[in-house]
Amino acid sequence: MPPSSFNPGSAAVPASISPSANQPPSFPQTPQVPPFVGPQLPINPKPPRQWKKLAFIPAGLLSLAVVAASAWFLLLKPDSPDAVFKKSLENALSTKSIQIEMKEGSGNYTLTTVTKIDTSDVTNPKSSSVITDEYNGEKSTSEFYSTSKDAFFKIADTGLYGLSELSSVSGKWVQAQKDGQSPGVDTYSALSYTGSYSWSFFGYFINGNFESDQKKEFTDFLLENEVYDYNADRVKTRTVDGKKQLVYDVDVSEEDLKEFNKQVAKSIDVDERKVEENYVLSSSDIKIDFYIDPKQKRVTKVKINDSGISMEVKFTGFNSTTVPPAPKPEVSYEDYVKLIDQQYDGLDDESGSPADIERKTDINALHGQIEAYFAQYGSYPALAEVNNAAWRAVNMKGLDPSALQDPAGTVQQLAAVPSAVQYGYAVFQDDGVTACTTDAGDCVVYTLNADLTNGDTYTKQSLN
Numbered sequence: 001m002p003p004s005s006f007n008p009g010s011a012a013v014p015a016s017i018s019p020s021a022n023q024p025p026s027f028p029q030t031p032q033v034p035p036f037v038g039p040q041l042p043i044n045p046k047p048p049r050q051w052k053k054l055a056f057i058p059a060g061l062l063s064l065a066v067v068a069a070s071a072w073f074l075l076l077k078p079d080s081p082d083a084v085f086k087k088s089l090e091n092a093l094s095t096k097s098i099q100i101e102m103k104e105g106s107g108n109y110t111l112t113t114v115t116k117i118d119t120s121d122v123t124n125p126k127s128s129s130v131i132t133d134e135y136n137g138e139k140s141t142s143e144f145y146s147t148s149k150d151a152f153f154k155i156a157d158t159g160l161y162g163l164s165e166l167s168s169v170s171g172k173w174v175q176a177q178k179d180g181q182s183p184g185v186d187t188y189s190a191l192s193y194t195g196s197y198s199w200s201f202f203g204y205f206i207n208g209n210f211e212s213d214q215k216k217e218f219t220d221f222l223l224e225n226e227v228y229d230y231n232a233d234r235v236k237t238r239t240v241d242g243k244k245q246l247v248y249d250v251d252v253s254e255e256d257l258k259e260f261n262k263q264v265a266k267s268i269d270v271d272e273r274k275v276e277e278n279y280v281l282s283s284s285d286i287k288i289d290f291y292i293d294p295k296q297k298r299v300t301k302v303k304i305n306d307s308g309i310s311m312e313v314k315f316t317g318f319n320s321t322t323v324p325p326a327p328k329p330e331v332s333y334e335d336y337v338k339l340i341d342q343q344y345d346g347l348d349d350e351s352g353s354p355a356d357i358e359r360k361t362d363i364n365a366l367h368g369q370i371e372a373y374f375a376q377y378g379s380y381p382a383l384a385e386v387n388n389a390a391w392r393a394v395n396m397k398g399l400d401p402s403a404l405q406d407p408a409g410t411v412q413q414l415a416a417v418p419s420a421v422q423y424g425y426a427v428f429q430d431d432g433v434t435a436c437t438t439d440a441g442d443c444v445v446y447t448l449n450a451d452l453t454n455g456d457t458y459t460k461q462s463l464n
Helices: 049-056 059-076 081-092 164-169 189-194 212-224 254-267 273-278 333-343 354-377 389-395
Strands: 097-106 109-118 126-135 138-146 151-154 174-177 236-240 243-252 286-293 298-306 309-316 424-428 445-451 457-461
Touching: 081 212, 081 243, 081 286, 081 298, 164 333, 174 333, 212 254, 254 273, 354 445, 354 457
Parallel strands: none
Antiparallel strands: 097 109, 097 309, 109 126, 126 138, 138 151, 151 174, 236 243, 243 286, 286 298, 298 309, 424 445, 445 457
């Protein structure tokens, strides 16, 4: 899924974070405010005993004293939960560099993404990600690097990312994007990781080096729209790695957070459609635990639960992280384009309409992601899982959601049987007849279908 992105950033995102590195990430994806407008802090209605002496002060001076005391409490007290939270948002939005570590896993599988991001120039960020997959004791490591215009990847096992037909580039640095240009056909998670927005800019929680007026605008939006909603009275104190941390139990307004992400995209001259394509948020039931260092006023960790899917992200190296230089590609962008053309040979033949070319491209993208999932877990996902956006956000981070939508259709959902407006994904147990379940790991045979305009059917089947 993985760096939100990146692609990391979300790259590797898989998200961002992004970058979401296969994105995850970049990953980063991301990658995710108080129930009031403005920093309204609680005032103790019971004055301290010493104030009784103020009865002897002239009324005018007493009024000034009360006003001054109130102003100090409301504006200057730095340790209240509300003040710490607000300041942590401001600090996140004025961050020149950062390291982001995301860890997730299920059963015998663990995915760790470490992404370094340089946002000193917020309109031209740089990110590098290292993604480690561990399955049944075996470990595979891949690397991703991206700028605003160029992207590179070095994947130890291309099959793990749905790129089995590109096995010739395994273990080599490949330039997958050059001067803002990328192959006409999506390359699944590889580009997602190298250009992931999930954890670089877009996602559950955003870090960047914005101008002061932009920082204020973004902070005000988060607060006024209660994007992160918490109860200050329920903020807990925890000790993490020997340091005191304030823990905020936050409910997230997804739609407002997505709008915030789009505002950020616009401010750095990124098409807001990228937010929709790489967005890691996928449900209306999102909760985040924010761990904030009250001394640094920095968010150091977030624990995210998005409709039952959990992940943990740590933030370190504030303004002291160094991103390595761009790698020297062993496979040039031009050679990479040729490999992609060979992989998708026949998709753009003259007999195919633009809609049918898109259908074939979508089916191939889905096929690669489903096979990559099998490489990790030893079974295929059920239909309900593939159709669950929250599930895909964790398990298929590099998949553009639009790949699930037939050009003539209106929903990003697969059906058991294809139609003129919907792709088909029929998945069964090993007898090829019995339906599989979502939690038993018994999905071992499948067929992906798209109905073409000439009446033919484009089909991809399980490889294992």
